[in-house]
Amino acid sequence: MSSRREILDLLRENARYTTEDIARLTDYSESEVAEIIEEFEEAGIIRGYQAVVDWNAVESDEERVRATVELNVTLDRETSYDDISDRIAKFPEVTSLRLVSGDYDFDLEVQGDSMREVSHFISDKIAPIPEITQTVTHYIMESYKEQGMEFDDHDDDDRLSVSP
Amino acid sequence: MTFEPADRVDSVPPSGIRRFFELAEEMDDIISLGVGEPDFSAPWAAREAAIASLERGQTSYTANRGKRELRERIADYEAATHGLQYDPDEEILVTAGASEGIDLAFRALLNPGDSVAIAQPCYVSYVPGATFAGIDVVDVPTRAEDEFKLTREVLESSGAAEADALVYCYPNNPTGATMTDEEMAAVAAFCREHDLLVFADEIYADLTYEHDHTSIATLPEMRERTVVFNGFSKAFAMTGFRLGYAMAPPAAIEAMNRIHQYSMLSAPTTAQHAAIEALDNCRDEVTDMAAQYDRRRKYVLTRFEEMGLDCFPAAGAFYAFPECPWDDASEFAESLLQEERVAVVPGTAFGAGGSGHLRVSYATGLGDLKEAMARIESFLD
Numbered sequence: 001m002s003s004r005r006e007i008l009d010l011l012r013e014n015a016r017y018t019t020e021d022i023a024r025l026t027d028y029s030e031s032e033v034a035e036i037i038e039e040f041e042e043a044g045i046i047r048g049y050q051a052v053v054d055w056n057a058v059e060s061d062e063e064r065v066r067a068t069v070e071l072n073v074t075l076d077r078e079t080s081y082d083d084i085s086d087r088i089a090k091f092p093e094v095t096s097l098r099l100v101s102g103d104y105d106f107d108l109e110v111q112g113d114s115m116r117e118v119s120h121f122i123s124d125k126i127a128p129i130p131e132i133t134q135t136v137t138h139y140i141m142e143s144y145k146e147q148g149m150e151f152d153d154h155d156d157d158d159r160l161s162v163s164p
Numbered sequence: 165m166t167f168e169p170a171d172r173v174d175s176v177p178p179s180g181i182r183r184f185f186e187l188a189e190e191m192d193d194i195i196s197l198g199v200g201e202p203d204f205s206a207p208w209a210a211r212e213a214a215i216a217s218l219e220r221g222q223t224s225y226t227a228n229r230g231k232r233e234l235r236e237r238i239a240d241y242e243a244a245t246h247g248l249q250y251d252p253d254e255e256i257l258v259t260a261g262a263s264e265g266i267d268l269a270f271r272a273l274l275n276p277g278d279s280v281a282i283a284q285p286c287y288v289s290y291v292p293g294a295t296f297a298g299i300d301v302v303d304v305p306t307r308a309e310d311e312f313k314l315t316r317e318v319l320e321s322s323g324a325a326e327a328d329a330l331v332y333c334y335p336n337n338p339t340g341a342t343m344t345d346e347e348m349a350a351v352a353a354f355c356r357e358h359d360l361l362v363f364a365d366e367i368y369a370d371l372t373y374e375h376d377h378t379s380i381a382t383l384p385e386m387r388e389r390t391v392v393f394n395g396f397s398k399a400f401a402m403t404g405f406r407l408g409y410a411m412a413p414p415a416a417i418e419a420m421n422r423i424h425q426y427s428m429l430s431a432p433t434t435a436q437h438a439a440i441e442a443l444d445n446c447r448d449e450v451t452d453m454a455a456q457y458d459r460r461r462k463y464v465l466t467r468f469e470e471m472g473l474d475c476f477p478a479a480g481a482f483y484a485f486p487e488c489p490w491d492d493a494s495e496f497a498e499s500l501l502q503e504e505r506v507a508v509v510p511g512t513a514f515g516a517g518g519s520g521h522l523r524v525s526y527a528t529g530l531g532d533l534k535e536a537m538a539r540i541e542s543f544l545d
Binding site for chain 2: 006010013014021023024025026027157159160161162163164
């Protein structure tokens with residue numbers, strides 16, 4: 001018997017699966033699938049649906065720059081990680097923000113139209129936050145895998161067309 | 165003196181899938197549902213182990229029976245997953261694919277003029293393998309109305325009782341049929357009554373979706389008359405590694421090894437290193453792949469139902485075996501290929517009992533599978 005979790009796996013694999021597709025792939029009926037997805041959405045388990053885009057493959061004059069930024073912070077009695085994250089996450093330039101273990105505290109992903117814009121954002125908006133003690137910016141030069149999807153061109157099926 | 169095929173070669177017709185293979189190879193942009201192997205690559209850890217073994221220069225022959233470390237892992241794995249208890253020293257032989265094991269069993273355990281009852285439709289190599297060994301074949305055509313399972317009635321009516329051995333593959337290629345405990349117990353009783361050896365191809369044992377796999381060798385008094393074949397090709401998606409194994413009482417393994425040591429010497433060494441890693445660390449990948457096959461199976465069966473195409477509920481391997489809506493399944497498959505560029509294989513390619521059906525492999529990504537099913541639907545309209 002399929003589990004409700006399987007519906008999440010399928011949507012994670014391809015958010016464009018219709019409720020009809022998912023019903024065919026699981027033991028649920030189409031109406032049950034629709035109901036479960038709605039429950040996931042209402043509970044905030046499903047937060048949204050996005051395409052995984054290989055921006056390097058998009059022909060465009062517009063530059064798109066992404067960077068990951070390591071942030072170190074110092075906490076005091078009045079300030080928690082949540083307080084700092086609330087403040088940073090509000091910026092539209094920030095596409096992801098995670099608290100991590102290890103040498104730094106936050107892992108931030110930033111997107112902008114140019115390296116200059118991203119640099120200015122970090123120096124003007126992020127670095128001045130009082131609790132932040134250090135920022136280290138890494139510009140993303142090439143993406144090979146995003147959200148579980150590999151961006152390679154060598155995934156041709158080289159199996160025999162018909163085999164025993 | 166010129167080269168002519170020997171009589172035993174000449175007596176075996178070309179494979180029934182060859183024509184479709186040739187037709188499909190001439191075409192671009194086809195979606196193939198004719199593929200009898202996983203669309204997943206071997207788990208990365210197994211591939212890494214193969215690479216590492218090469219880097220370490222582990223390129224020599226191994227023991228004829230296979231690396232002991234691997235035989236131990238196989239014994240543990242079979243005990244844990246299928247309830248089979250075999251001694252790694254005397255009862256396991258590592259082969260170049262399960263197919264080599266079956267060929268060895270035919271040649272090492274039967275004499276020319278003996279006969280094997282082969283449950284059909286079946287993997288394309290069984291009948292030619294028996295012929296090459298000079299063994300007579302008794303066709304045991306399983307029936308759509310029995311969901312392509314082996315039954316006492318089918319065994320009796322086909323004359324299997326007179327044979328020396330029974331050969332079958334469950335979960336089955338090409339039908340996707342599986343056998344429950346009770347159904348397998350009836351086959352075991354028949355084999356005991358008529359003193360048949362059993363060659364049980366269990367290469368798809370880890371790909372069952374409705375109930376657990378039952379190995380006939382776990383049933384009373386069956387272990388001593390059974391050779392079980394398995395391998396890494398299907399569940400671990402390691403077809404190109406060519407690695408399988410046979411498990412049987414010492415006398416059978418000793419006889420099979422006698423041929424193996426002169427023909428193959430030992431199974432590929434690199435593949436054996438990969439297989440050890442696969443058994444140690446890649447079982448989760450097997451579970452994940454099986455879960456994906458199961459989803460695709462549900463999808464394909466539902467789509468056939470929506471198209472009004474009769475298909476029994478295939479419960480194992482990665483094949484569906486729907487009835488062909490045309491009288492001539494080969495003609496249907498050829499037209500489908502020409503007009504819609506979807507390759508399926510007519511059931512006749514797999515021997516008796518396969519006519520009037522199509523083998524549809526769902527070892528294909530869901531995107532392609534969805535498109536292929538839409539094309540089949542459009543073709544039927």
